Every structure is written in C-alpha cells, then in structure tokens.
Amino acid sequence: MSGPVSGAAGARPLHGTFKQKLAWMTVLVSTGALVVAGTAFMSYHLLASRRAIARNLAVQAETIGLNSVSALVFDDERSAEESLAALRADRNIVTAAIYGTEGNLFAAYAARPEDEDGIDRVISARQEDTVRFQRRTADAFRTIVTDGKRRGTVHLVYSLNELFADLAGYLGITIVVIGVSILTARFAASRLQRTFSEPVARLAAAAEVVSRTKDYTVRVEATSSTDEFGMFIDTFNEMLAQIQAREREVEAGQSQVQQLNEELEQRVLQRTAELDATNKELEAFTYSVSHDLRAPLRRIDGFANLLGDKCQSNLPDEGRHFLARIREGTQQMGQLIDDLLNLARLGRKDVSIRTTDLSPIVSRVADALSRDSNGRVIDWRLQPLPTVACDPALIEVVFTNLLSNAVKYTKNREQTTIEVGAIQDDGGFPVFFVRDNGVGFSMKYAHKLFGPFQRLHRAEDFEGTGIGLATVQRIIHKHKGAVWAESDVDAGASFYFTIDAQPGAGARQTLSKGETR
Amino acid sequence: MRTLDHIGRVAALLFAVLASVSLSAQRQAPLSEVTVKAAYVYQFGTYVEWPPQDPNVAFTICILGEDPFGRALDELVKDENISGRPITIRRILETRNTDECRILFVSPSEDARLPAILKSLEAKPVLTVGDGMPFLRRGGMIAFTLQDRKVRFAVNLAAATSARLMVSSQLLRHATEVRQ
Numbered sequence: 050m051s052g053p054v055s056g057a058a059g060a061r062p063l064h065g066t067f068k069q070k071l072a073w074m075t076v077l078v079s080t081g082a083l084v085v086a087g088t089a090f091m092s093y094h095l096l097a098s099r100r101a102i103a104r105n106l107a108v109q110a111e112t113i114g115l116n117s118v119s120a121l122v123f124d125d126e127r128s129a130e131e132s133l134a135a136l137r138a139d140r141n142i143v144t145a146a147i148y149g150t151e152g153n154l155f156a157a158y159a160a161r162p163e164d165e166d167g168i169d170r171v172i173s174a175r176q177e178d179t180v181r182f183q184r185r186t187a188d189a190f191r192t193i194v195t196d197g198k199r200r201g202t203v204h205l206v207y208s209l210n211e212l213f214a215d216l217a218g219y220l221g222i223t224i225v226v227i228g229v230s231i232l233t234a235r236f237a238a239s240r241l242q243r244t245f246s247e248p249v250a251r252l253a254a255a256a257e258v259v260s261r262t263k264d265y266t267v268r269v270e271a272t273s274s275t276d277e278f279g280m281f282i283d284t285f286n287e288m289l290a291q292i293q294a295r296e297r298e299v300e301a302g303q304s305q306v307q308q309l310n311e312e313l314e315q316r317v318l319q320r321t322a323e324l325d326a327t328n329k330e331l332e333a334f335t336y337s338v339s340h341d342l343r344a345p346l347r348r349i350d351g352f353a354n355l356l357g358d359k360c361q362s363n364l365p366d367e368g369r370h371f372l373a374r375i376r377e378g379t380q381q382m383g384q385l386i387d388d389l390l391n392l393a394r395l396g397r398k399d400v401s402i403r404t405t406d407l408s409p410i411v412s413r414v415a416d417a418l419s420r421d422s423n424g425r426v427i428d429w430r431l432q433p434l435p436t437v438a439c440d441p442a443l444i445e446v447v448f449t450n451l452l453s454n455a456v457k458y459t460k461n462r463e464q465t466t467i468e469v470g471a472i473q474d475d476g477g478f479p480v481f482f483v484r485d486n487g488v489g490f491s492m493k494y495a496h497k498l499f500g501p502f503q504r505l506h507r508a509e510d511f512e513g514t515g516i517g518l519a520t521v522q523r524i525i526h527k528h529k530g531a532v533w534a535e536s537d538v539d540a541g542a543s544f545y546f547t548i549d550a551q552p553g554a555g556a557r558q559t560l561s562k563g564e565t566r
Numbered sequence: 567m568r569t570l571d572h573i574g575r576v577a578a579l580l581f582a583v584l585a586s587v588s589l590s591a592q593r594q595a596p597l598s599e600v601t602v603k604a605a606y607v608y609q610f611g612t613y614v615e616w617p618p619q620d621p622n623v624a625f626t627i628c629i630l631g632e633d634p635f636g637r638a639l640d641e642l643v644k645d646e647n648i649s650g651r652p653i654t655i656r657r658i659l660e661t662r663n664t665d666e667c668r669i670l671f672v673s674p675s676e677d678a679r680l681p682a683i684l685k686s687l688e689a690k691p692v693l694t695v696g697d698g699m700p701f702l703r704r705g706g707m708i709a710f711t712l713q714d715r716k717v718r719f720a721v722n723l724a725a726a727t728s729a730r731l732m733v734s735s736q737l738l739r740h741a742t743e744v745r746q
Binding site (some may be wrong): 120125339 | 602605606609612613710714717719733734739740
C-alpha cells in the first residue's frame, strides 16, 4: 500500500458528506434568498394590489354614482340598471347595487344570477364611504352626493380571486425558480467538489490509510492548482516524508537497542546459571559439611558424657568443670549445625502458598515462648492479623525467630512488652511488625543485621547462633516480600516485613525451582 | 245552479281581496303622484340650462291655473336653490305675467286655452311642463305620463331647443319619449 492514493476508494462517507454539505449550503442560501424575495414580492404585490383595488373601486363607485343621480332623482331604475350593467366590462365585480337615500335597494347588478342572493335589500341610510377587504372579496360603499345633497349609495363587491390567482402564480414561479436553483446548486456543488472536496477526499483517504496501516510511504497526488488545497497537499506529503525518515531512524535505533537487550539478557542468563551452580555447590557443601560435622561432634559429646558418668569419682572438681564446658560447647555447636542445616534446607525447599490466617500462628508461637521463658512475665500485645497467602510453616518460622529474638533481647527489662500487628502501606498492603522494648541496637549496624553469623551483641550477654534473622530474610524473600528493622540503643526494636506471595503462586515457585534467590 | 253562482261570487270576492292586497303592497313604496310630480318639476330646473341671466334674481317656478301640488312644491323647494339662486313659487292665472318664470307648469285646468298660452310664450326661454301626451303634441316641452303606475315624462326637444333651452342628456335618458 504505497504510492499516490486516489480519492475514490476507502473514504466515500467523507467524500459524499462534503459534497452534500456543499450542495446543501448552496441550496440553503439560494432557497432562503428566494423565499425571502418571493415573500417580499408577494407581500408588496398584495399591498399594492389592495391599494389599487381600493382606489379603482372608489373611482368606479363614484362614476356609477354620478351617472345614477338623475336615475335616482327621476326614479328610473331601468336607467340605473343600465349604468350598473356597464360594470360587466370588469369581470372582478361580483355584484353592484344602488341604494336610495333611505338605504332601500334601488337598482342591482350581478355578474352571475346566483350572486343576486348576496345583494342586501336594505343598508344603513348613513352608510359611510369605505372599502373593506373580506376573505374573498372587497366591499366598497360610496355615497352619491350632488349639490351637497345625499342622493344615495353605491355598493360594489369586488372578487379577489384574480389577486389570489396572481399570488398563486407568483408562488408557482417562486417554487419553479427554487427547483431550478436546487438543480443548479447540485450542479455547482459537483463542480465545486472538483475544486474543494476531491483534494480533501484524497487527503482524507491518505490520512486514513496512514492511520490504519502506519505506512508513511503513502503520498497524496498533487493537484494542478496552486490554491490552499495544493499547498495543503504539498505540506501533507512533506510531513509524511519527515515522519517516514524519523520512523526509519527510530526503527534503526530500536533494532540496535533490541540487539543490546538480547545480548544483555543472554549474559544475565549465563551469569544466573553460573551463580545457580555456585549457590548449589555452596549449599551442598554447607549441607554435607554440617552433616559430616555432626558425627564427630556427637562422638565428642557422647564420650564427654561417658567420661563424666564413668570416671566421675576419678575426676577432680576442676576436671568435671572442664568436662561441663566441653559439653556446653558441643551442644552449642550442635545447635549451630542444626540452624545451618535448616538454613541450607530452606534454599532447597519449595514454598507452598496457602491462604493463611496469621493470628493463630502468632498466638501459638507466643504461647510456646511464654512456657519456655522460665517464669518471666511478658506482656503480649497481639493485634488481630489479616489472612494472607503464604507458606504457613515458613511464616511460623519467621514469627518464631522474630518473637524469640524479642523475648531474648528483653530479658534484662523489668517489664517486657512485645507487640505484634499489621499496618497498611501506601498501596493498602499489610506491613507486619514485631515490636519489643528490649535493648535494641544502633542503626549504624542495621545493614549487618540479616547476614548469617552476624551478631550485634556479645554471646556472653545474649546466646544465639546468628542464623535466625538470616533465615527470616530468606523466607521473606521467598515470599517476594521485604524485611527491615528500626531501632536505637536501649530503645527497643521494631521488625517489619511484607508478604507479596499470590495464592496459587506455588506453581510458579515450583517452576522456578532450582533458581537461587 | 244556485250553488255554482254562489261559488262564482265567492271566487270573485276572493280575487278582489287578493288583488287589492297585492296592489296596496305595490303602491306601498312610491310617494303620492302629486308629490312626485312636484319634485320632478323642481328637478327639471337642475337638468335644463337657460340663457345667461342675472344671477341675483330668484329662480321662479310658476303654476298657471289650478294648483294641483298644494303645499308639496313649496315644502320641497323651501331651502333649495338652482345654480346658486333661491327658488320662488308663483301661482298665476294669466300668461301676461310669465316674464320672470323659468319653469311654467300648465295646470290641466288650462287645457282649453293651451294653444294661446303656448303661443304667448313662443321664443321665450320658459320651460313649459304639463300633463299628458297631448300637451306635448300641442307644443309643450315636458309632459308627465303614467307608466306602470309610475310617474314618467316625455320631452319635446324641438320645442325646448327653439326656446334656446339646453336639455341635459341626463334628463333625456329618463324620458319615455323624446321628440326631435
């Protein structure tokens, strides 16, 4: 779809509409002008005709009156009727009548016999000179006066049919002229269309093609005229050329970017695979080392135990004390190995996401910790928690670690308060927190908090392996969440975490098995 | 026979009654014959032109012989004028006094001496008016006639013209007969 586009295809609706609009405009203007002119002419004709009729009737009535004075004087109806019969020359006169001084009918004339009934037998003796226009007729009364004496009255009834016929004629002519003007307007519109709407239609068709196919190689066929349309088309073509050039540049740039992206992706994949392999090796190593370390450790512990049992009497007090320290050390190391194994296992384990109510988990953990707290009074403030999608077993591990930490670092406090709850972040998602009034830590070391074997306190003050928060972080990351802490020395500590796992996301987790986080 | 005769009489009576009713209905509108004649006499004055005369002299209508109009003519012309001149009515018995007369009505009582009267007026601009067609035949200018119970008139134009009187065509139009 490239090259010049002709106006005919594709854009017919606009094409037709423009032509129709032109035709309508022309017709509207010419018809409007004709209707106004016709109305004006007819109104003027009506007014002028009425004036002429009134004048004509007055003159005719006066003439008849003067001609009939002697007939009235000498009571000669026949003569008066003859005078009236002269009105036959004017076919618009329907009836005419002469009345005596008393208003009694003296002589009458009717153009047609059936009109005779319409003639009044008596009129008012004081009838004034008037010309009255009725619906179909004009009525003229004229007093006959000679020598200052009233002799009688002439009454003429004039038919307005001819006037209406004239007006109908005008109307007919106006309608015919309007018809002709509409035809002319259509013709003119089709001529105008050649100058105006055809280029517009071609432009519209081209624009439609461009917007539909995004093909900027389309060009509008230039018109021969140098008018605004010609300029418009030239500008449009130029614009298309510019867009086409820019499009090419963008395309070139895009393909380059795409290539770079692909390379980058390739590299990322490669690195991930390498990292994966390394991580696995490391995990395997950690696991096997931990596992392998257990046997000798158990032996040390076992023999130290035997030594204590069997040779208790042979050992001096100092020896028994050393033996107790050995056993203490092995137990601590055993704990360390267990924690390490757990941490390593987390890396291999798949999370199984379920919709989980967190409140019972937290209660359970808090109860267990209360039982093991050697009679310490702990003020648990457990807010109701929402139901979220997570691996309940792992989340229980998270709470166990966080709450046991809280219990641990508040052991020097006279009153222990541990608060668990959830607030909402800006997006409306829950942010869980565990807050204690313990010894806290300096935010200076906050970055070390979640690293394995990182400890901010001396083991003499607070026992522990330094694996707990690393485990927490690993679980939270497996739930696509985040964990962080806020604290200050001696001001208690607050641990926050979020969970972004979706229900059913377990499948995805399964798919991504083997990837190391 | 008696019955038939009786019916005939009743029918005749009925016819007479109907005729009289219809007649009275017809006669209802027109004025009395005398009044109409009086009016016509006065109106003739407006349709006839006399040779130039002193405009200050009254227009005189004379009645020769027995006056048939009574007060009718006097009443009629009381406030009227002809060509701006007041009208006087004179009743005369002799033709000697006709010099001032513009219109002379010759009463039927003077029929016997009509030739002499007309002779005395010869060549004088006096419009002579009388009753019946014989008046016209004997040289009178305008004669009243009755036609369909209506007062009409005939004109002897020759006589009027010879007396230098111009009779309006308007007047001639209404005449039953115009003698040239």
